[in-house]
Amino acid sequence: MASLRCFLRSGKVFVTVRDALNQAMDEELERDERVFLLGEEVAQYDGAYKVSRGLWKKYGDKRIIDTPITEMGFAGIAVGAAMAGLRPICEFMTFNFSMQAIDQVINSAAKTYYMSAGLQSVPIVFRGPNGSSAGVAAQHSQCFAAWYGHCPGLKVVSPWSAEDARGLLKSAIRDDNPVVFLENELMYGVPFEMSEEVQSKDFLIPIGKAKIERQGNHITLVSHSRMISLCLDAAAVLAKEGIECEVINMRTIRPLDAEAIETSIMKTNHLVTVEGGWPQFGIGAEILARIMEGPAFNYLDAPAVRVTGVDIPMPYAKNLEDNSIPQIKDIIFSVKKTLNV
Amino acid sequence: MTLQSLNRFFFYKLYSVVVSARTYADFTPQATFDIKKCDLHKLEEGPPLQAVLSREEGLQYYRTMQTMRRMELKADQLYKQKIIRGFCHLYDGQEACAVGIEAGINLSDHLITAYRAHGYTLTRGGTVREIMAELTGRRGGIAKGKGGSMHMYTKHFYGGNGIVGAQVPLGAGVALACKYLGKNELCVCLYGDGAANQGQIFETYNMASLWKLPCIFICENNKYGMGTSVERAAASTDYYKRGDFIPGLRVDGMDVLCVREATKLAAEHCRSGKGPILMELQTYRYHGHSMSDPGVSYRTRDEIQEVRSKSDPISMLKDRMLSNNMASVEELKEIDVEVRKEIEDAAQFATTDPEPPLDDLCNHIFYNDPPMEVRGTNPWTKLKSVS
Numbered sequence: 073m074a075s076l077r078c079f080l081r082s083g084k085v086f087v088t089v090r091d092a093l094n095q096a097m098d099e100e101l102e103r104d105e106r107v108f109l110l111g112e113e114v115a116q117y118d119g120a121y122k123v124s125r126g127l128w129k130k131y132g133d134k135r136i137i138d139t140p141i142t143e144m145g146f147a148g149i150a151v152g153a154a155m156a157g158l159r160p161i162c163e164f165m166t167f168n169f170s171m172q173a174i175d176q177v178i179n180s181a182a183k184t185y186y187m188s189a190g191l192q193s194v195p196i197v198f199r200g201p202n203g204s205s206a207g208v209a210a211q212h213s214q215c216f217a218a219w220y221g222h223c224p225g226l227k228v229v230s231p232w233s234a235e236d237a238r239g240l241l242k243s244a245i246r247d248d249n250p251v252v253f254l255e256n257e258l259m260y261g262v263p264f265e266m267s268e269e270v271q272s273k274d275f276l277i278p279i280g281k282a283k284i285e286r287q288g289n290h291i292t293l294v295s296h297s298r299m300i301s302l303c304l305d306a307a308a309v310l311a312k313e314g315i316e317c318e319v320i321n322m323r324t325i326r327p328l329d330a331e332a333i334e335t336s337i338m339k340t341n342h343l344v345t346v347e348g349g350w351p352q353f354g355i356g357a358e359i360l361a362r363i364m365e366g367p368a369f370n371y372l373d374a375p376a377v378r379v380t381g382v383d384i385p386m387p388y389a390k391n392l393e394d395n396s397i398p399q400i401k402d403i404i405f406s407v408k409k410t411l412n413v
Numbered sequence: 414m415t416l417q418s419l420n421r422f423f424f425y426k427l428y429s430v431v432v433s434a435r436t437y438a439d440f441t442p443q444a445t446f447d448i449k450k451c452d453l454h455k456l457e458e459g460p461p462l463q464a465v466l467s468r469e470e471g472l473q474y475y476r477t478m479q480t481m482r483r484m485e486l487k488a489d490q491l492y493k494q495k496i497i498r499g500f501c502h503l504y505d506g507q508e509a510c511a512v513g514i515e516a517g518i519n520l521s522d523h524l525i526t527a528y529r530a531h532g533y534t535l536t537r538g539g540t541v542r543e544i545m546a547e548l549t550g551r552r553g554g555i556a557k558g559k560g561g562s563m564h565m566y567t568k569h570f571y572g573g574n575g576i577v578g579a580q581v582p583l584g585a586g587v588a589l590a591c592k593y594l595g596k597n598e599l600c601v602c603l604y605g606d607g608a609a610n611q612g613q614i615f616e617t618y619n620m621a622s623l624w625k626l627p628c629i630f631i632c633e634n635n636k637y638g639m640g641t642s643v644e645r646a647a648a649s650t651d652y653y654k655r656g657d658f659i660p661g662l663r664v665d666g667m668d669v670l671c672v673r674e675a676t677k678l679a680a681e682h683c684r685s686g687k688g689p690i691l692m693e694l695q696t697y698r699y700h701g702h703s704m705s706d707p708g709v710s711y712r713t714r715d716e717i718q719e720v721r722s723k724s725d726p727i728s729m730l731k732d733r734m735l736s737n738n739m740a741s742v743e744e745l746k747e748i749d750v751e752v753r754k755e756i757e758d759a760a761q762f763a764t765t766d767p768e769p770p771l772d773d774l775c776n777h778i779f780y781n782d783p784p785m786e787v788r789g790t791n792p793w794t795k796l797k798s799v800s
Binding site: 137139144146150152153157175193227 | 523556557558566571574582583584586587588589590593594600613620623624776777778779780781782785787792800
């Protein structure tokens with residue numbers, strides 16, 4: 073048996089992101105017979121990253137399906153199954169491989185409800201690790217948040233903590249629309265405290281609502297997924313110098329909770345976005361454009377800026393890789409520049 | 414009128430009624446026809462070499478095929494008048510496929526095809542009215558005017574798909590749901606000779622076979638993928654064999670009875686849990702690939718004319734029925750008149766029904782969701798979207 077659980081007095085436990093995802097899927101499989109999981113190695117291998125550990129043993133071949141290495145084919149099969157009344161969870165071993173199937177995600181899943189003027193819905197979840205990992209180099213490190221976030225008809229979700237993973241995955245599975253669920257491999261093993269309320273079987277996090285992870289008055293940091301950890305670390309360092317950062321965890325990429333960001337900027341007057349993906353046409357670019365166009369612009373005391381991955385394919389050598397993605401010092405630097413300190 | 418002429422009048426009226434009654438009573442209620450043998454691949458037995466056709470069935474197939482034909486020709490007309498725009502891929506010539514397939518399955522089964530889909534929308538329960546109004550982009554269209562020619566849907570009919578080949582994995586997914594839900598339903602999954610070379614189709618063959626999905630793969634081979642003949646596109650044009658480990662049969666797609674019998678065999682195969690099966694229907698389209706293709710740069714007018722005169726599916730059925738006294742010329746003419754009227758009415762509706770209301774623009778993004786805002790073309794325009 074796998075999960076690392078330390079029972080604290082208050083009924084809180086420590087749960088890793090991996091276990092949170094596993095438990096969420098387990099509970100949703102139990103709750104609704106139409107839910108099933110398919111993907112490479114999800115059944116007998118227990119999942120390439122062990123996220124689906126134990127599920128095949130419990131639910132069997134009908135509900136946990138190992139596929140051949142044919143993304144376009146099995147993603148299409150998953151979408152067809154969703155059209156005909158099932159509720160598939162389609163796992164991509166990493167979202168890099170989803171590029172092979174991206175036509176099925178966009179043209180068959182995302183657009184169908186609109187093209188059919190409401191006759192045909194597609195209740196499907198596409199999930200898997202997204203973005204950079206460690207030492208996996210260029211073809212296995214791309215962040216797809218911006219690409220999927222671009223498309224109407226999709227919901228795109230990017231959890232950070234175990235609580236996020238649990239609540240958002242449950243919401244995604246119960247959602248009657250195509251949801252792209254972007255996990256992060258480096259976060260799978262990270263434990264988070266989880267309250268009793270979050271552990272309950274019907275704990276859901278609404279898709280489309282951001283969360284303030286840390287309150288602050290001087291500057292707003294907006295981020296998603298693993299970069300939240302770096303933002304919080306940067307905020308801790310800055311606090312020692314008297315700079316209080318408000319850290320907003322987007323939780324959902326699409327629909328984007330612009331209101332939460334605007335409300336924060338109206339308080340702090342400064343904005344820095346932080347993402348692991350490439351800068352051009354990225355998440356930060358969209359947030360900045362929206363702020364420019366919205367009511368919060370007049371509250372900015374300095375131009376809003378983005379901290380992003382470097383605009384290059386991901387290199388392999390550790391030192392190069394480390395310098396390809398935002399580090400804590402990059403966030404601190406950008407905050408200080410924005411605040412002009 | 415004199416009494417004598419009145420008498421004569423009533424006599425003739427009575428006579429014609431008596432004659433007609435006698436003629437109707439004389440119609441052959443059903444007949445057996447020889448149908449072409451199918452080439453088989455990894456199949457022990459093919460469909461029977463004879464098909465029984467009842468008078469009712471014959472009249473129904475005739476009516477449906479004629480409706481389909483007239484509907485497509487009307488669409489051609491409307492397109493040339495620029496009332497239909499964008500893509501329009503017409504099905505005339507291939508009617509025996511759609512009608513024969515539907516005759517071999519139930520409405521409770523499922524079907525998916527590519528973009529040459531108007532015929533299937535009809536056989537799967539769509540009306541001519543709502544199909545034509547969809548082509549003209551009106552609010553009375555089957556997809557409220559938001560889908561167009563390639564995106565029409567009905568119950569257990571999943572379109573209408575614009576991306577060549579993408580519908581094949583989708584169809585296998587529908588078949589997976591059929592098996593999963595245990596309702597003894599199957600999915601007919603159609604694609605063309607052009608799509609037959611798509612990689613995702615081979616991926617689908619593999620999974621459908623591995624998991625024994627109740628899927629009838631059907632290749633409608635009309636000899637041309639857009640402007641490319643099958644010889645120029647495929648290293649092997651034996652499309653019924655391309656499923657390799659999947660049993661297959663090659664069928665005369667211009668004969669509605671041949672298609673029906675083959676479909677029945679295929680359906681039986683799927684329903685008995687044997688897994689997928691592949692049918693190649695050899696058929697022909699009279700029009701070019703789409704309305705923007707005259708269809709004569711890559712094939713000769715002689716070829717088209719030859720098929721029209723020797724293998725037209727509607728003529729074939731008509732000849733069979735007439736030569737076996739299963740219907741009269743007048744009766745079939747009457748059906749033609751009724752069909753023409755139905756098409757005219759539908760075209761009238763399709764050209765007069767208003768376009769969708771502008772406030773429908775942003776609806777139907779998500780299902781079962783609360784209303785939301787959608788950004789318009791500029792930051793000050795916020796549009797409303799409901800499910």
